[in-house]
Amino acid sequence: MKLPSTMVVLERGWLSSNNIVFLGKDRTAVVDTGYATHAEQTLELVNHALNGRALDAIYNTHLHSDHCGGNKILQDNHNKVRTFVPVAELEKVQSWKQAELTFNMCGQYCARFTAEDVMHPGDKIRLGDLDWVAHSAPGHDPSSVVLYCEKEGILISADALWERGFGVIFPEIDGRAGFEETRATLDMIGELDVRVVIPGHGKPFTDVKKSLNIAHSRIDFLEMEPVRNAENAVKVLLKFLLLDRQEIKLSELPKLLHGIPLVTAANKFYLHYGLIHLAHWAVNQLRRSGAAEVKGNFLYNVD
Ligand SMILES: [Zn+2]
Known part of the structure:
Protein backbone atom coordinates (compact mmCIF):
# COMPACT_ATOMS: atom_id res chain seq x y z
CA MET A 1 0.00 0.00 0.00
CA GLU A 225 -32.01 -5.28 18.77
CA PRO A 226 -30.78 -1.91 20.05
CA VAL A 227 -29.87 -3.53 23.36
CA ARG A 228 -26.88 -4.95 21.46
CA ASN A 229 -25.55 -1.45 20.89
CA ALA A 230 -25.99 -0.66 24.58
CA GLU A 231 -24.19 -3.87 25.56
CA ASN A 232 -21.40 -3.00 23.20
CA ALA A 233 -21.13 0.50 24.70
CA VAL A 234 -20.72 -0.87 28.23
CA LYS A 235 -18.11 -3.39 27.08
CA VAL A 236 -16.16 -0.76 25.13
CA LEU A 237 -16.21 1.76 27.97
CA LEU A 238 -14.99 -0.85 30.46
CA LYS A 239 -12.29 -2.01 28.06
CA PHE A 240 -11.17 1.60 27.61
CA LEU A 241 -10.91 2.00 31.39
CA LEU A 242 -8.91 -1.20 31.56
CA LEU A 243 -6.61 -0.17 28.71
CA ASP A 244 -5.91 3.02 30.63
CA ARG A 245 -5.43 1.44 34.08
CA GLN A 246 -4.35 -2.08 33.07
CA GLU A 247 -5.89 -3.51 36.26
CA ILE A 248 -9.03 -2.80 38.28
CA LYS A 249 -9.98 -4.18 41.67
CA LEU A 250 -13.17 -6.20 41.17
CA SER A 251 -14.79 -4.85 44.31
CA GLU A 252 -14.43 -1.30 43.00
CA LEU A 253 -16.00 -2.05 39.65
CA PRO A 254 -19.70 -1.51 40.44
CA LYS A 255 -19.00 1.97 41.78
CA LEU A 256 -16.64 2.76 38.94
CA LEU A 257 -19.22 1.76 36.32
CA HIS A 258 -21.91 3.67 38.15
CA GLY A 259 -19.73 6.79 37.87
CA ILE A 260 -19.79 6.66 34.06
CA PRO A 261 -22.96 8.43 32.87
CA LEU A 262 -23.14 6.60 29.54
CA VAL A 263 -22.87 3.23 31.27
CA THR A 264 -25.62 4.30 33.64
CA ALA A 265 -27.77 5.40 30.70
CA ALA A 266 -27.15 2.14 28.81
CA ASN A 267 -28.14 0.20 31.89
CA LYS A 268 -31.16 2.34 32.68
CA PHE A 269 -32.65 2.32 29.19
CA TYR A 270 -31.59 -1.07 27.87
CA LEU A 271 -29.95 -3.53 30.24
CA HIS A 272 -31.84 -3.06 33.52
CA TYR A 273 -29.31 -4.86 35.73
CA GLY A 274 -28.54 -4.23 39.36
CA LEU A 275 -25.14 -2.58 39.78
CA ILE A 276 -23.32 -5.69 40.97
CA HIS A 277 -24.95 -7.80 38.29
CA LEU A 278 -23.91 -5.21 35.69
CA ALA A 279 -20.29 -5.42 36.83
CA HIS A 280 -20.36 -9.24 36.73
CA TRP A 281 -21.95 -9.23 33.32
CA ALA A 282 -19.42 -6.76 31.90
CA VAL A 283 -16.44 -8.66 33.35
CA ASN A 284 -17.72 -11.92 31.87
CA GLN A 285 -18.24 -10.32 28.48
CA LEU A 286 -14.63 -9.08 28.38
CA ARG A 287 -13.31 -12.43 29.61
CA ARG A 288 -15.28 -14.35 27.02
CA SER A 289 -13.93 -12.22 24.21
CA GLY A 290 -10.37 -12.52 25.53
CA ALA A 291 -10.12 -8.78 26.27
CA ALA A 292 -9.56 -9.24 29.99
CA GLU A 293 -8.78 -11.85 32.62
CA VAL A 294 -9.54 -12.22 36.30
CA LYS A 295 -6.78 -13.21 38.73
CA GLY A 296 -7.49 -13.07 42.44
CA ASN A 297 -9.38 -9.89 43.23
CA PHE A 298 -8.39 -8.05 40.08
CA LEU A 299 -9.50 -7.68 36.50
CA TYR A 300 -6.51 -7.38 34.16
CA ASN A 301 -6.25 -6.03 30.65
CA VAL A 302 -5.34 -8.50 27.91
CA ASP A 303 -4.03 -6.97 24.68
ZN1 LIG B 1 -14.67 8.15 18.67
Whole structure:
Protein backbone atom coordinates (compact mmCIF):
# COMPACT_ATOMS: atom_id res chain seq x y z
CA MET A 1 0.00 0.00 0.00
CA LYS A 2 1.63 3.21 -1.14
CA LEU A 3 0.87 6.51 0.56
CA PRO A 4 2.05 9.96 -0.57
CA SER A 5 5.47 10.88 0.82
CA THR A 6 3.97 13.96 2.45
CA MET A 7 1.94 11.91 4.94
CA VAL A 8 3.00 9.69 7.82
CA VAL A 9 0.53 7.39 9.53
CA LEU A 10 1.34 6.78 13.18
CA GLU A 11 -0.58 3.64 14.00
CA ARG A 12 -1.40 3.57 17.69
CA GLY A 13 -3.27 1.10 19.88
CA TRP A 14 -6.95 1.23 20.80
CA LEU A 15 -6.60 3.63 23.73
CA SER A 16 -5.11 6.26 21.45
CA SER A 17 -6.39 6.96 17.97
CA ASN A 18 -4.00 6.84 15.04
CA ASN A 19 -2.27 10.13 14.23
CA ILE A 20 -1.67 11.23 10.66
CA VAL A 21 1.14 13.72 10.21
CA PHE A 22 1.29 15.85 7.06
CA LEU A 23 4.48 17.39 5.77
CA GLY A 24 3.53 19.93 3.14
CA LYS A 25 6.03 22.27 1.53
CA ASP A 26 4.69 25.26 3.44
CA ARG A 27 2.58 23.73 6.15
CA THR A 28 2.60 20.81 8.55
CA ALA A 29 -0.39 19.29 10.30
CA VAL A 30 -1.59 16.34 12.34
CA VAL A 31 -5.00 14.72 12.22
CA ASP A 32 -6.09 13.37 15.65
CA THR A 33 -3.83 13.27 18.67
CA GLY A 34 -4.54 10.19 20.84
CA TYR A 35 -5.51 9.82 24.50
CA ALA A 36 -4.27 11.94 27.41
CA THR A 37 -2.25 9.24 29.16
CA HIS A 38 -0.28 8.69 25.94
CA ALA A 39 0.30 12.40 25.37
CA GLU A 40 4.08 12.35 25.94
CA GLN A 41 4.42 9.50 23.48
CA THR A 42 2.24 11.33 20.96
CA LEU A 43 4.44 14.42 21.22
CA GLU A 44 7.54 12.31 20.71
CA LEU A 45 6.12 10.46 17.71
CA VAL A 46 4.74 13.57 16.05
CA ASN A 47 7.97 15.52 16.61
CA HIS A 48 9.94 12.64 15.19
CA ALA A 49 7.76 12.64 12.07
CA LEU A 50 8.08 16.43 11.80
CA ASN A 51 11.85 16.04 11.76
CA GLY A 52 12.64 19.41 13.29
CA ARG A 53 9.80 21.37 11.70
CA ALA A 54 7.15 23.21 13.69
CA LEU A 55 3.58 21.92 13.77
CA ASP A 56 1.25 24.39 12.07
CA ALA A 57 -2.15 22.76 12.52
CA ILE A 58 -4.08 20.16 14.47
CA TYR A 59 -7.30 18.74 13.00
CA ASN A 60 -9.65 16.67 15.16
CA THR A 61 -12.08 14.45 13.27
CA HIS A 62 -14.25 14.44 16.39
CA LEU A 63 -13.77 15.28 20.02
CA HIS A 64 -13.64 11.92 21.71
CA SER A 65 -10.94 11.75 24.36
CA ASP A 66 -8.87 9.26 22.35
CA HIS A 67 -8.74 11.61 19.35
CA CYS A 68 -7.91 14.94 21.02
CA GLY A 69 -6.05 13.93 24.20
CA GLY A 70 -2.71 15.05 22.76
CA ASN A 71 -3.94 18.50 21.68
CA LYS A 72 -2.81 20.23 24.86
CA ILE A 73 0.76 18.91 24.88
CA LEU A 74 1.16 19.66 21.16
CA GLN A 75 -0.14 23.19 21.71
CA ASP A 76 2.26 23.67 24.63
CA ASN A 77 5.20 22.57 22.51
CA HIS A 78 4.31 24.22 19.21
CA ASN A 79 3.21 27.70 20.11
CA LYS A 80 2.06 28.75 16.65
CA VAL A 81 -0.14 25.74 16.04
CA ARG A 82 -3.78 26.35 15.10
CA THR A 83 -6.43 23.85 16.09
CA PHE A 84 -9.39 22.95 13.87
CA VAL A 85 -12.43 21.16 15.27
CA PRO A 86 -15.79 20.26 13.68
CA VAL A 87 -17.88 23.42 13.57
CA ALA A 88 -20.51 22.16 16.04
CA GLU A 89 -17.81 21.64 18.66
CA LEU A 90 -16.05 25.00 18.70
CA GLU A 91 -18.17 26.72 21.27
CA LYS A 92 -18.07 23.71 23.61
CA VAL A 93 -14.29 23.69 23.47
CA GLN A 94 -13.93 27.42 23.94
CA SER A 95 -16.10 27.42 27.04
CA TRP A 96 -14.95 23.87 27.98
CA LYS A 97 -18.48 22.75 28.70
CA GLN A 98 -17.91 19.47 30.53
CA ALA A 99 -21.55 18.46 30.28
CA GLU A 100 -21.50 18.75 26.50
CA LEU A 101 -18.02 17.49 25.79
CA THR A 102 -18.12 13.70 25.93
CA PHE A 103 -15.16 13.08 28.25
CA ASN A 104 -17.09 12.97 31.53
CA MET A 105 -19.97 11.09 29.94
CA CYS A 106 -17.59 8.30 29.02
CA GLY A 107 -15.68 8.32 32.31
CA GLN A 108 -12.61 9.53 30.46
CA TYR A 109 -10.22 12.45 30.70
CA CYS A 110 -8.89 15.09 28.34
CA ALA A 111 -6.52 17.92 29.22
CA ARG A 112 -8.09 21.28 28.42
CA PHE A 113 -6.99 22.62 25.08
CA THR A 114 -7.94 25.60 22.96
CA ALA A 115 -9.37 25.80 19.45
CA GLU A 116 -9.83 28.79 17.23
CA ASP A 117 -10.66 27.29 13.86
CA VAL A 118 -13.37 25.02 12.50
CA MET A 119 -14.06 22.53 9.76
CA HIS A 120 -17.43 22.77 8.00
CA PRO A 121 -18.74 19.84 6.00
CA GLY A 122 -17.61 20.45 2.42
CA ASP A 123 -14.53 22.47 3.40
CA LYS A 124 -11.48 22.04 1.22
CA ILE A 125 -8.37 21.52 3.29
CA ARG A 126 -4.81 21.51 2.08
CA LEU A 127 -2.81 18.78 3.83
CA GLY A 128 0.54 17.46 2.69
CA ASP A 129 0.27 19.48 -0.55
CA LEU A 130 -2.92 17.60 -1.42
CA ASP A 131 -6.55 18.72 -1.50
CA TRP A 132 -8.84 17.06 1.01
CA VAL A 133 -12.54 17.53 1.59
CA ALA A 134 -14.20 17.29 5.01
CA HIS A 135 -17.35 15.19 4.88
CA SER A 136 -19.89 15.11 7.65
CA ALA A 137 -19.96 11.57 9.12
CA PRO A 138 -22.51 11.33 11.94
CA GLY A 139 -23.43 8.07 13.65
CA HIS A 140 -20.68 7.17 16.11
CA ASP A 141 -20.53 10.88 16.95
CA PRO A 142 -22.99 13.47 15.61
CA SER A 143 -20.30 16.05 14.75
CA SER A 144 -17.64 13.77 13.32
CA VAL A 145 -16.00 14.50 10.00
CA VAL A 146 -13.97 12.23 7.73
CA LEU A 147 -11.36 13.55 5.31
CA TYR A 148 -11.17 12.46 1.69
CA CYS A 149 -8.47 13.08 -0.88
CA GLU A 150 -9.96 12.38 -4.29
CA LYS A 151 -6.69 12.55 -6.22
CA GLU A 152 -5.09 9.80 -4.13
CA GLY A 153 -8.28 7.93 -3.24
CA ILE A 154 -7.49 8.14 0.47
CA LEU A 155 -10.10 8.36 3.21
CA ILE A 156 -9.27 9.27 6.81
CA SER A 157 -12.32 7.57 8.29
CA ALA A 158 -11.93 8.25 12.05
CA ASP A 159 -14.37 5.93 13.88
CA ALA A 160 -16.99 5.98 11.12
CA LEU A 161 -15.43 2.97 9.36
CA TRP A 162 -12.87 0.50 10.60
CA GLU A 163 -11.60 -2.58 8.81
CA ARG A 164 -14.15 -4.62 10.77
CA GLY A 165 -16.93 -2.32 11.91
CA PHE A 166 -17.10 1.15 13.43
CA GLY A 167 -17.16 2.88 16.81
CA VAL A 168 -20.03 2.51 19.26
CA ILE A 169 -23.12 4.41 18.17
CA PHE A 170 -23.15 6.56 21.28
CA PRO A 171 -26.10 8.85 20.45
CA GLU A 172 -28.49 5.88 20.58
CA ILE A 173 -27.56 5.21 24.19
CA ASP A 174 -28.99 8.36 25.68
CA GLY A 175 -32.06 8.81 23.54
CA ARG A 176 -30.71 10.57 20.46
CA ALA A 177 -30.56 8.96 17.03
CA GLY A 178 -27.60 7.22 15.45
CA PHE A 179 -28.53 4.13 13.44
CA GLU A 180 -29.91 6.00 10.44
CA GLU A 181 -26.98 8.42 10.54
CA THR A 182 -24.49 5.56 10.65
CA ARG A 183 -26.10 3.96 7.61
CA ALA A 184 -26.12 7.27 5.72
CA THR A 185 -22.45 7.79 6.54
CA LEU A 186 -21.58 4.31 5.23
CA ASP A 187 -23.57 5.05 2.06
CA MET A 188 -21.73 8.35 1.65
CA ILE A 189 -18.37 6.55 1.95
CA GLY A 190 -19.60 3.96 -0.56
CA GLU A 191 -20.08 6.75 -3.09
CA LEU A 192 -16.47 7.89 -2.84
CA ASP A 193 -13.72 6.37 -4.93
CA VAL A 194 -11.59 5.09 -2.06
CA ARG A 195 -8.36 3.14 -2.58
CA VAL A 196 -7.03 3.26 1.00
CA VAL A 197 -8.80 3.85 4.29
CA ILE A 198 -6.83 5.17 7.24
CA PRO A 199 -9.11 4.36 10.16
CA GLY A 200 -9.08 5.97 13.59
CA HIS A 201 -7.88 2.68 15.05
CA GLY A 202 -6.13 -0.28 13.45
CA LYS A 203 -3.99 -0.49 10.36
CA PRO A 204 -4.82 1.19 7.04
CA PHE A 205 -6.71 -1.11 4.67
CA THR A 206 -7.58 -1.34 1.01
CA ASP A 207 -10.51 -3.75 0.72
CA VAL A 208 -13.05 -0.99 1.26
CA LYS A 209 -15.95 -2.91 -0.22
CA LYS A 210 -15.45 -5.77 2.19
CA SER A 211 -15.26 -3.40 5.17
CA LEU A 212 -18.40 -1.60 4.06
CA ASN A 213 -20.21 -4.94 3.81
CA ILE A 214 -19.10 -5.87 7.32
CA ALA A 215 -20.19 -2.47 8.60
CA HIS A 216 -23.59 -2.73 6.91
CA SER A 217 -24.25 -6.18 8.44
CA ARG A 218 -23.17 -4.82 11.80
CA ILE A 219 -25.56 -1.88 11.68
CA ASP A 220 -28.38 -4.25 10.68
CA PHE A 221 -27.49 -6.51 13.61
CA LEU A 222 -27.43 -3.62 16.10
CA GLU A 223 -30.55 -1.91 14.88
CA MET A 224 -32.57 -5.13 14.98
CA GLU A 225 -32.01 -5.28 18.77
CA PRO A 226 -30.78 -1.91 20.05
CA VAL A 227 -29.87 -3.53 23.36
CA ARG A 228 -26.88 -4.95 21.46
CA ASN A 229 -25.55 -1.45 20.89
CA ALA A 230 -25.99 -0.66 24.58
CA GLU A 231 -24.19 -3.87 25.56
CA ASN A 232 -21.40 -3.00 23.20
CA ALA A 233 -21.13 0.50 24.70
CA VAL A 234 -20.72 -0.87 28.23
CA LYS A 235 -18.11 -3.39 27.08
CA VAL A 236 -16.16 -0.76 25.13
CA LEU A 237 -16.21 1.76 27.97
CA LEU A 238 -14.99 -0.85 30.46
CA LYS A 239 -12.29 -2.01 28.06
CA PHE A 240 -11.17 1.60 27.61
CA LEU A 241 -10.91 2.00 31.39
CA LEU A 242 -8.91 -1.20 31.56
CA LEU A 243 -6.61 -0.17 28.71
CA ASP A 244 -5.91 3.02 30.63
CA ARG A 245 -5.43 1.44 34.08
CA GLN A 246 -4.35 -2.08 33.07
CA GLU A 247 -5.89 -3.51 36.26
CA ILE A 248 -9.03 -2.80 38.28
CA LYS A 249 -9.98 -4.18 41.67
CA LEU A 250 -13.17 -6.20 41.17
CA SER A 251 -14.79 -4.85 44.31
CA GLU A 252 -14.43 -1.30 43.00
CA LEU A 253 -16.00 -2.05 39.65
CA PRO A 254 -19.70 -1.51 40.44
CA LYS A 255 -19.00 1.97 41.78
CA LEU A 256 -16.64 2.76 38.94
CA LEU A 257 -19.22 1.76 36.32
CA HIS A 258 -21.91 3.67 38.15
CA GLY A 259 -19.73 6.79 37.87
CA ILE A 260 -19.79 6.66 34.06
CA PRO A 261 -22.96 8.43 32.87
CA LEU A 262 -23.14 6.60 29.54
CA VAL A 263 -22.87 3.23 31.27
CA THR A 264 -25.62 4.30 33.64
CA ALA A 265 -27.77 5.40 30.70
CA ALA A 266 -27.15 2.14 28.81
CA ASN A 267 -28.14 0.20 31.89
CA LYS A 268 -31.16 2.34 32.68
CA PHE A 269 -32.65 2.32 29.19
CA TYR A 270 -31.59 -1.07 27.87
CA LEU A 271 -29.95 -3.53 30.24
CA HIS A 272 -31.84 -3.06 33.52
CA TYR A 273 -29.31 -4.86 35.73
CA GLY A 274 -28.54 -4.23 39.36
CA LEU A 275 -25.14 -2.58 39.78
CA ILE A 276 -23.32 -5.69 40.97
CA HIS A 277 -24.95 -7.80 38.29
CA LEU A 278 -23.91 -5.21 35.69
CA ALA A 279 -20.29 -5.42 36.83
CA HIS A 280 -20.36 -9.24 36.73
CA TRP A 281 -21.95 -9.23 33.32
CA ALA A 282 -19.42 -6.76 31.90
CA VAL A 283 -16.44 -8.66 33.35
CA ASN A 284 -17.72 -11.92 31.87
CA GLN A 285 -18.24 -10.32 28.48
CA LEU A 286 -14.63 -9.08 28.38
CA ARG A 287 -13.31 -12.43 29.61
CA ARG A 288 -15.28 -14.35 27.02
CA SER A 289 -13.93 -12.22 24.21
CA GLY A 290 -10.37 -12.52 25.53
CA ALA A 291 -10.12 -8.78 26.27
CA ALA A 292 -9.56 -9.24 29.99
CA GLU A 293 -8.78 -11.85 32.62
CA VAL A 294 -9.54 -12.22 36.30
CA LYS A 295 -6.78 -13.21 38.73
CA GLY A 296 -7.49 -13.07 42.44
CA ASN A 297 -9.38 -9.89 43.23
CA PHE A 298 -8.39 -8.05 40.08
CA LEU A 299 -9.50 -7.68 36.50
CA TYR A 300 -6.51 -7.38 34.16
CA ASN A 301 -6.25 -6.03 30.65
CA VAL A 302 -5.34 -8.50 27.91
CA ASP A 303 -4.03 -6.97 24.68
ZN1 LIG B 1 -14.67 8.15 18.67
